[in-house]
Amino acid sequence: MKVVEEQRIRVMEGSWSPVSVIREIVESGVQEDPFYVMDLGEVVARYQQWKELLPRVEPFYAVKCNDDKLLLTTLAALGTGFDCASKAEIELVTSLGVPPERIIFANPAKMASHIRYASAVGVDVMTFDSEIELMKIKQYMPHAQLLIRIRCDAASAQCPLGIKFGCDPVTEAPRLLKLASVLGLDVAGVSFHVGSGAAEAAVFGRGVQLARSLFSAARDLGLRPRLLDLGGGYPGIAAQHHFMLEIAEVVNAALESHFPERSVRVVAEPGRYFAAAAYTLAAMVHSKREIPAKEGEDADTHTMYFINDGVYGSFNCVLYDHQIVSAEPLHDRADSVLPCSVWGPSCDALDCVMESALLPPLDAGDWLVFRDMGAYTIPIASPFNGFPVPRVRAVVDAGLWTGGLREAWPPLDEECRAAPDLTPDLTSDLTPTHRAVFVECALK
Ligand code: PLP
Incomplete structure (x- = not known):
């Protein structure tokens, strides 16, 4: 029963906001535990904004940021790809019906069993930044499409990642590319992550430029780089909208100048941007x-x-x-x-x-x-x-839901009934200010 309740979406009519929904639940007087109100519409709006701002860049949502199935299913319905860091994340995303081509295994230090699993389910694209990773991949998945993860740090970031991942693009990357070529591995491209919650836009320009020179170095070695992965680091809140505009401007200009050829596919791994x-x-x-x-x-x-x-x-x-x-x-x-x-x-x-x-x-x-x-x-x-x-209570605007999102979702067991059951764990007799129906989602 609990599982079904957690997967319930409340379809909202009239004027509402997440805070008005919270108020309504709280005013029932019996709610004691903390809870989230999750607005599917916000995810859709962010996806549309991404498409407008970064038309050349395909988003692969970083599952680690928030693996709530409601969010993953919404993104899957919108058509994003996914960045997974482990076997369990790949299992989760594929269990929602996402095909393996829409997944990047973006952990540069992977366990052998996770590589074997990726190979078995057809998740071919993965990152590396060390010799031992190349050796493991050669042994367990020689057909993998590899992205060399280079270090390119923002001047400051909430969570710098370069201290853990990313080989030096000048001193280490050329040697690793050579080794990959000697091993007969397929280096499909370059990836970087500027740091999560990055506070600098220009770093994306530096990353794209470094990637360009490594594309050339890889081609000189007879490799076939064709995929550029701009990682994560994009802001997730409305107050940082201007910063997102600045990043988009830098990225678009850098792509135009260093990767004018449309044969290079460009992806990114935004996490907090969507969540x-x-x-x-x-x-x-x-x-x-x-x-x-x-x-x-x-x-x-x-x-x-x-x-x-x-x-x-x-x-x-x-x-x-x-x-x-x-x-x-x-x-x-x-x-x-x-x-x-x-x-x-x-x-x-x-x-x-x-x-x-x-x-x-x-x-x-x-x-x-x-x-x-x-x-x-x-x-x-x-x-x-x-x-x-805290439990997540999902809401979606009726116009958005019936205007296309519902069809994009997996098949649903729909059980539409009028409120007052605002808080499914309660049996109170509420008179809601919003008319709402609930939809039971067929997410397993
Ligand atoms: N990609 C990788 C490999 C990460 O490690 C992370 C976060 O740690 C992300 C993407 C998402 O980053 P963000 O939430 O800053 O967009």
Whole structure:
């Protein structure tokens, strides 16, 4: 039963927003656990924006960023490819009906059994950045189409990746290309990743330029490079729209200047670009402590708020992804804001969501909304200390759903019924402000 409920999509009519949906669920009065509202429409809008901004670049969504089936199925329906890092991710994506040609095995250091699995299911394109990887691939999958992953770091990034992956394009890559050629392997092209949450647009230009020179070096060795992979690093939130425009301008200009030939296929591996903004998290304040200002100190009382999701749950992104989250009260408050901190529910002092925030006075039972929470949150969250990982409640606008998205999805067991069952785990008698139907998705 749980599985079916988790795969339920609420089709929204009239005017609504993720926050109005959260409000409605919360106002049922019986919701206690944190939850996400996931808007499929946001994913569709981002896909359309990608096509407009980067018409030459095919997106292969990086599954590691958020492996929620609702997101993967929406992207599969839209026609994106997928970047998988492991056997399990390949299994997941192929189980949704995605053909192996639409998957890149983009982990430069792969386990032998994972290479054998990729070979067995026909995922032919994979990355490498070392000699030993070439040897393993020669042994287990000599027909693989290889992308040499080079290092090309943004001046700064939330999560730099070059410290772990990517061979030096000048000192190491030529030698690796030579070895690949001697081994008779197929080097299909070049890939790089500028760093996740990159803060520099120009780095994409440098990456494309480096790739160009390695294409030439590979051709001189008799290899047949034909695929350029621009990796990830694209921003995922509306507030960074201008930065995305800047990146697109750099990428398009670099492609025109270094890869004018259309015979070279260009792909990228965006993760947070597709995942971040589609997920809005709602978490409830369940306790608080007032810390009085110390005598003689010119400071206000500080309030510590305890909420039902923390760094062992969704807010792992504060620790691992170096995100700075911001909270807004679900219900508008006329009160002025006061200094406070926000803590997770576990009995661990590390479990601090926001060390220093400004919020209006809140009480136990008040809810906070955290926007842009879809990237590097859900797949890493754990139920540590007995606090459940928030459930995802998917919504989609009726116009978008009936206007094509529904047909693009896999066959659905549709069970359309009028609200009031806003929160399937509840049996309350709600009078919803939105008319909605639920669709049970036939995702296994
Ligand atoms: N590709 C690879 C190989 C990655 O390791 C990552 C993230 O770590 C991504 C793509 C996605 O990056 P982003 O979410 O910054 O777009």
